[in-house]
Amino acid sequence: MREVILKVDNLKTYFNTDDGIVKAVDGVSFELKKGEILGIVGESGSGKSVTNLSLMKLIPSPPGKIMGGTAVLDGEDIFKMNDNEIRKIRGNRISMIFQDPMTSLNPFLRISTQLIETIVLHQDLDKEAARKRAVEMLELVGIPNPAKRVNDYPHQFSGGMRQRVMIAMALSCDPEILIADEPTSALDVTIQAQIIELIQDLCRRMNTAVIMITHDLGVVAGICDTVCVMYAGRVVEKGTNDEIFKEPKHPYTQGLIKSVPRLDKPTSEKLFSIKGQPPNVINLPECCPFHPRCERAMDKCRNTYPPVTTLGEDREVRCWLYEEDK
Numbered sequence: 001m002r003e004v005i006l007k008v009d010n011l012k013t014y015f016n017t018d019d020g021i022v023k024a025v026d027g028v029s030f031e032l033k034k035g036e037i038l039g040i041v042g043e044s045g046s047g048k049s050v051t052n053l054s055l056m057k058l059i060p061s062p063p064g065k066i067m068g069g070t071a072v073l074d075g076e077d078i079f080k081m082n083d084n085e086i087r088k089i090r091g092n093r094i095s096m097i098f099q100d101p102m103t104s105l106n107p108f109l110r111i112s113t114q115l116i117e118t119i120v121l122h123q124d125l126d127k128e129a130a131r132k133r134a135v136e137m138l139e140l141v142g143i144p145n146p147a148k149r150v151n152d153y154p155h156q157f158s159g160g161m162r163q164r165v166m167i168a169m170a171l172s173c174d175p176e177i178l179i180a181d182e183p184t185s186a187l188d189v190t191i192q193a194q195i196i197e198l199i200q201d202l203c204r205r206m207n208t209a210v211i212m213i214t215h216d217l218g219v220v221a222g223i224c225d226t227v228c229v230m231y232a233g234r235v236v237e238k239g240t241n242d243e244i245f246k247e248p249k250h251p252y253t254q255g256l257i258k259s260v261p262r263l264d265k266p267t268s269e270k271l272f273s274i275k276g277q278p279p280n281v282i283n284l285p286e287c288c289p290f291h292p293r294c295e296r297a298m299d300k301c302r303n304t305y306p307p308v309t310t311l312g313e314d315r316e317v318r319c320w321l322y323e324e325d326k
């Protein structure tokens with residue numbers, strides 16, 4: 001049984017806007033175990049990125065605010081930490097890689113400067129040792145001729161290579177948790193699989209836990225051990241990879257899985273799509289937010305938000321269908 005290293009409980013992150021309160025994350029709970037790869041999946045606006053920015057305390061305030069909940073890392077609540085304490089966590093114990101590496105790398109500085117700065121900032125190493133570590137990390141992520149390429153500028157690397165540099169930077173301080181926020185969305189399809197495999201391979205070798213944020217169910221199916229499906233700011237289904245893909249319970253998860261193109265289906269067959277659009281999360285009424293799109297919606301769904309139904313160990317769903325079964 002793997003040890004739980006991060007426990008998020010009832011996280012609420014809201015944004016105050018001129019149109020009303022956006023409840024971007026509204027009561028999210030999950031656990032992350034050592035060395036585990038957890039996928040957080042959902043459409044744009046489901047709250048997956050805000051959940052993880054909240055964990056790093058990177059929510060712009062105002063207009064955003066963490067309104068409640070806890071995120072306990074090794075017995076300490078991240079949300080109770082002051083700026084100094086959280087700075088020690090960021091990059092050191094929890095690292096993050098973003099969609100577009102070009103926006104995270106400074107185009108005016110050599111890779112060596114940026115990597116060495118990160119290593120010196122977070123580890124007790126002098127510049128020479130940090131440079132050696134930087135070259136080792138570039139080699140580890142598959143950059144050819146790393147001792148020479150470390151002196152290049154970001155624009156001298158392709159998109160895929162830049163994302164490899166970001167992975168090197170994120171893992172250079174040996175974090176316990178890596179948050180990867182849509183790490184392949186800005187890359188060519190051919191490169192995407194290589195980057196995903198690299199993250200999986202390195203994290204398994206370094207025993208780093210990963211939170212993989214994605215809208216791509218193919219990525220989740222391929223590498224994640226456990227999965228949280230988010231809709232309108234809440235987790236609507238949780239389970240192991242097998243449970244979610246072999247026996248999805250929530251109608252939204254079932255729709256997501258049905259809409260993935262499959263090689264064993266004739267190309268002439270029309271691809272399934274979930275009808276309608278995700279809801280506007282401003283002033284959401286207390287009903288199931290999926291009901292306008294759900295083929296199995298009942299009267300109750302239109303009036304009351306479904307509670308969490310526990311179906312087994314770490315297996316949960318938020319849907320009235322399963323409360324009815326009980």
Ligand code: SF4
Nearest residue numbers: 288291294301319320
């Ligand atoms: Fe569909 Fe009702 Fe379940 Fe919501 S609670 S997903 S509307 S059946």
